[in-house]
Amino acid sequence: MMASVIPFLNFGPRKLSNVRSLAYTYDGLTAFTPFWAMAAIFSIAGDVYSLIGYKGPAYTILSWFVVLLSLLLLLYPRRTGILLALVAVSLLLYGLRLPVASNNKTITAVMNGAILLSAALLYLKTGGRAAIDRTAVYSQIRVVARALLAIMYFYGIFHKINTDFLDPSVSCAVGLYVPLARPFGLEDNLFGRNLAIYATFIIEAIAIVALYWKRYFAIGFILALVFHYVIPISAYSWYMDFSSLVFALYVLSIPVPASKQLYGISLEAANTLREQFGRVGTLVPGAVLMVFAVAVVMLLTLAYPEPTFDMVVHSVWILVWSVVGGVAMIVLTYVALQNLPCDNVSAPRPPAWVYVLPGLFFLSCLSPYLGLKTESSINMFSNLHTEGGETNHLLFSSPPYLFNYQNEVVKIVDSSEPYLVQQSRDGKYHILHEIKKQLRWKPEAWVTYVKDGETVTRATAATLADEMPSLLERKLLIFKLVDFSRPKVCTH
Structure with missing residues (x-):
């Protein structure tokens, strides 16, 4: 019997007794897909305004499609x-x-790109005459996942080697x-x-070593699991999407024997639920947990x-993460x-392309030192400063700039946009690139600012028309406020 015979719904007195007799074989991709689906859900939950239409119909439609497809993947984890x-x-x-700006969304995009590229190349290799080889996809993308984790931990250490992260009065740790x-x-x-500061370096260093020391991978793996489970519970920031992403990447990265055991445990749990409720049973615990979390938070209000609305949403998902992540x-x-x-377990030699995407991502994370973007470079919560030709x-x-963007630091004096004035009053400076983008988005807006000691009065999109960033610059470069x-x- 095949797994496809499992009914979608099976509520009622008659329970399925033949689910466990269905034909299943180990599939590393199937062990991974539920974790990837959950990571997608936590990521979308962190951008709740896109779900409720605040950011426009395109965001809303795509966001709900992500939710729907994530739920379907939880129901049908073998469906490529x-x-x-x-x-x-x-x-x-x-x-x-x-x-x-989000680092975890960028890492997710790189991983998604690797999955799509692997599947496409394998499909083309067969000339479209055969189904995509899931085992081959798994073997290829797990190399990418391990590399992304290593890059994340490397820059998690490197960017933090600065005077302010080591200062216990202001350190993000x-x-x-x-x-x-x-x-x-x-x-x-x-x-x-101080323990929090230096433990960050130690845990991330052990995690890097353990990623490639397969025999004793568990040492770094368990440390990383505990670390990434705890940080969302601190409620310091919305960490659930990041931690769930790391969990999913680790599921891809663990040695095959461990993956097989995880697959067996997951299958046993899924079959127990399917016997009671049909295929939809795999969603029942999550639905119950969600109702419980909402009820608890509503009572607390x-x-x-x-x-605030954001606090309510954050609280609900912290409770959900506490259980799911736990x-x-x-x-x-x-x-x-x-x-x-x-x-x-020896693995087949992966194709060269699996190193290209992580390699490009590694280079992109050097951006703050090269004068490029200061967001989405794995420098979150690092206290790092590289703007204005100086660094901590x-x-x-x-900083060894190759580009001039971070040298163009401006101080807002006045503006038609109150939030820009408030940011300036709070002691923050802006990279001129960001001001140009905002003026382009709102042509009627104006800004008076000081740059290199000279005041530019009531600059608009029209007066800066010849200096406006290109499409590529607007899409790829994003800068933090300068402090x-x-x-x-x-x-952040």
Whole structure:
């Protein structure tokens, strides 16, 4: 019997007794797809305004398609077509969002690009005469996933080698530590603050080594799981999308014996639910959890009235992550411990292209030092400063710019846009590229600013027409607000 005979719904007194007798074979891609679907859902949940139409119909339609395809992938994890549809729609949404500040969305886009490219090349290789080889896709994209994790951890260390991240009064590591330590009265403990800073370097360094030390991969894997499970619970920022992405990439990266065991556990859990409810049973725990989380948060709003909409949404999803992420962490930790030490399984030599996408991504993350973008370079929560020809990085006396964007720092004096004036009053400066983009989006707006000691009065899209950034610049370059204060406080 084949898995396709499982009915979609099976509510009622008659339960399925033959689900476990269906023909299943190990499929590494099937072990991965539920995690990828959940990562997509957490990512969309973090951009709730796109779901409710605030950003326009294109965003809304694509966002809901991502949700729908993610749910379908949870129901049908072996359907290659659904996975590729989710990947394609996610890439379309990413393209619509460009320029994108989010690091996790950029990593996701690179991974989605690898999945789509792998499937396309394998399809063309057969001349379209055979189904896409899922085993080959899995073998290829797991190389990309491991490389992306290594790059993420490398820059997670490299960008933080700066004076302000090492300063316990402003370090972003302390920003994460404080809400976790506050219930114990340890938020001001200097030892705890310094421990948070240096533990970040240690954990990420171990994670890099363990990614390629397959026999003892579990050491870094378990440390990373705990770390990425905890940080969203701190509520310091919306970390659920990032942590769920990391979990999914790890599922691709773990050695094959561990992947097989994870597949078996997942299949057993899915079959138990399918016996009770049919195929839709795999969604039942999530639906129950979502209802429970919403109910708890709504009750809490009675005790703590007038919460913001964003706070309510964030609280609901923290509760969801606490359970979903916790279960995933426990299962993956169990799998890792069962495979410690892990037998090494030889894999076929991957095609050269699997190193191209991670290589390009690695180079793009050097952007802050080259005078290019200061967002989406794995420099989130790093306290890094590279603008205006100066840097707090300990390995550079000044950033080795190859491009001039970050030299064009301006101070807003006045504007038709109140938020720009407020940002300036808060002590922030702007990269001129960002001002030009905003004027282009709103041609009737004007800005008076100071650049290199000279005041430019009531600049508009018309007066700067000859200097407007090209389409490629607008889509690929995005810059943070500039903060010259020292020590530099933590921002995203």
